[in-house]
Amino acid sequence: MTYTAQPSTAYDPPGGGVDDLPLRRSREIQGDIIAGAKKDHVQLLLLKFEDESLARTWLRRLRPRIATTRQVAAFNAEFSKARKQSGGDDPRALNAVWRVVSFTYPGLRLLAGRDPFPSVPPGSTQEAFKQGPAARADLLGDTGQCAPEHWLFGNGTGQPIHAVLTVAADRPQDLRVALTEEREEAARHKVVIVFEQDGATLEGSRRGKEHFGFKDGISEPAVQGFDQPDPQRPEHKKGSPGTRIIPAGEFVVGHERDGGRPNDLPGWATNGSFQVLRRLAQDVPGWWAQVAVRLKELKEQGKVPPEATTEWLAARLVGRWRSGTPVAKCPHADTPSDAEAWSDNDISYQDDLEGEITPLFSHLRKTSPRDGLLLKSSDEQTVPEKGALDGRRIMRRGIPYGRPFDPAGSAGNGPDAPRGLVFVCYQSDLVRQFEFIQKDWIEEPNFPSRDQPPGRDPLVGTATDVSFKGGKVRFEQFVRTEGAVYAFAPSLTTIELLADGKLDGGGGPDGDRILEAPFTLRPADGPVGTAKARLVMREVGNLVVLDERDEQRWESGTAGTGGVKAVFQEDGDLVVLGADDRPVWKSRTTGNPHAKLIVLMDGNVVIRAADGTVVWQTDTAH
Structure with a gap:
């Protein structure tokens, strides 16, 4: 049985969720933002509108096929239930095809026939959205080999991108059918496909992992009004210790935000979310070879145990072992036999403020410091309380692309074959969330501040020296940005407005x-x-x-x-x-x-x- 987000076959049972979780029943919020259109096969179509009138017709016809939070949440709940009943295997008889659409600043302006943000305060998310990631490349660390002139899309020199249509399916044959329909619809309405980006879950033992070999998508936040709280620890999601419940307004515009911060966006943006898309190429053999060389250097400096392996050091660069087991809990070895270890988010760094176990430069601590953010080693009062960083979280929806590296495989598995991660995230504030994490945490060598800077994130950041137990080694960059887009995924009501050439609901007269x-x-x-x-x-x-x-x-x-x-x-x-x-x-x-x-x-x-x-x-x- 295959469900799609079309009126005749939509998976939308009565009720659609728990009564006290109203967001699970939302028919306004697109399904990927907080419910997660998590599928094994994904294709992103980057689109350009040749004719604005035909583009609106295309959007009007697309609207019924867009997945809602209600549909995706209900399907995911049914899928999870069936998976538990089968002992952990995916239910083969339960499948779905989801579509999500987002628009760049030029795309919104073309469809609406006016400037979507007539007021653009300096330093605001509106400014970041209007400028786009190529114009902000220096700020984000996209320089050198990652500079926009090397990108495959989104660099402003090729054809403009007006929209991103994401099609996701459990089965490849269902994806092919859906893509055929979308390509025909696009051609019929003079919507040009500027670029196509594929993505697929890796197979076999690599399932759920990115190309370097580590479990991915573990540390996602829960959402207030969508996820059920734990009765004993209501700040955490039920059944997911350590997964904090974050106010919905951090991901969906118009809802309550962390600390009651105001929303400075027009009314039409309500129930929408800013989307970041980045194609991140991964040099897998280069990265692992580098880990082996740096391990040797650290051993010569006497900074690591003699028995330390490349797996041991790589786990400290990531913050988790390959299985997803946190280094903070199992510092000496991986525990792949623990069926629950990969989903473990109940991590504390309060007893490791200087990064003796999980280094301060590790990817896990750089992107989510949790309760271990001691800003200055001389001032313990600067350690934020739990939840103080909730307003910096993002909702990630990434998926690998390309074939795994296998020197014994075909040319498509070779060292130079294209492979990496399709990074997608949602947030209500591009500047405060994604850009802050990228600029002030990942790319800042002295975050958190120390006399000997910890270094940038050696997993995804630019080349950096890292401080490790008093020693220092150099890590070159083996993840490259090859394209980027800022888009906005509007509510279903706003999609209807755009299809009519309108963008009402500005919040007040004249903005x-x-x-x-x-x-x-x-x-x-x-x-x-x-x-x-x-x-x-x-x-x-x-x-x-x-x-x-x-x-x-x-x-x-x-x-x-x-x-x-x-x-x-x-x-x-x-x-x-x-x-x-x-x-x-x-x-x-x-x-x-x-x-x-x-x-x-x-x-x-x-x-x-x-x-x-x-x-x-x-x-x-x-």
Whole structure:
């Protein structure tokens, strides 16, 4: 039995999920974002629209085939149940084909007939999305052999990319049928396929692993309102110790975010998500040969045990053994016989703050420091509490491409054959999430800060020196970026709007930014606002309004008072709070429930009561 996301055969049973988990029943959020359209065979079609009218018709016809969260969640639950009943084997009679669509900035603009983000504050995710990854290559470490001029797609010199259509299936024959349909639909509506990127789960003993040989996709976060919490540890997903439940707004626009941070995106973006696509080529024999050479150097320096093997060192570069077993729990050897080890996320680094067991430069710690982020070895007070980094998580949906390396195999298995990882992730903020992880963690040699810098991530980062137990060795780069795209996967309602050449729901007249209570603005959150007015909480404790030239137009006058955050309360009061949560400044507008804080396109910032009356303003219109 094969299910597809089409009306006549959609896998969409009554109920669709647990009653207290409303996101599992969502028909608005596309199915790959939080439910995960996890299939063994995937094809990504990178598309260009030749005719905007025909492109809208193409989108209107595609809309019923797009998978929803409700459909994918229900299927995945049924699949998991059948797999448990079969003793761990995949149920052959249960199959599905899912489609997901996302649009680049030029694609949204062409379909909508207008600028999707008329206000693009400097440093915002809108700015990153509009510029695209090629323009931000230096920031992301995509230089040298990874520079955009070497990319296969997305470098801005070839044909533009307007959309990414992902087709995923359990069986290759079902994928072929679906792709034939999509290619014919594209040709009929003058939608050009600029590039096709395939992906497939590796077979046999390599199943679930990436090409270097390590289990992948283990450390994915759970989502509030989608995943069932553990009754004993409600901050974790039931049945998955160590998998934290993250607010849905970190992945889906318009939902609650970590710390109550505001959403500075127009209304049409609600229930959508920013998608990052990267083709990452892997030089498998080169990487493993390098591990062997560096192991020899470390032994000569006396920094590793005499009995250490290449597997031992490689596990420390990754943070896990090949099976997925964390080095933090099993530092001496892998435990591949442990059926549950590969899914183990219950990892703590509190007793390993200096990386003696799991090195500070390991891929696992660089991309998710958990409770072991001691920023400076001289200041233990800088270790964040559990959950402090929830706002940095991303939802990864990667899959390998190419044949495995096998020197005894055919030319397609040779050292120079194309192979690597199709990296896909979703988040509500490109800058704060994906780009921060890439720039400030993976590519930062001195993260976390030490007198002897730990080094960049030697698994996926650029060439780096790493510090290991007082020694130092050099790791060259063996993962190359060969293409990248920033896209946005909108809600099903917004897809319908785009098919009609519209993009309504901007949140207010002419793009005003409406901020509803309760929300919190901290210095790390950056600016919130429009082209002429941006609300910013300064590190010095001052709440300010900046204009388009970054000149200050208004301030709360709380610099030096200990203010750490601004909070728009449900009673209608805007306050600046100190570290003890006591107010150091108030707008004195309490008594206005359902009031809204609005950053206007004319530069003014106002609090408007439920009846529309302005009860407070910065008087900064210009």
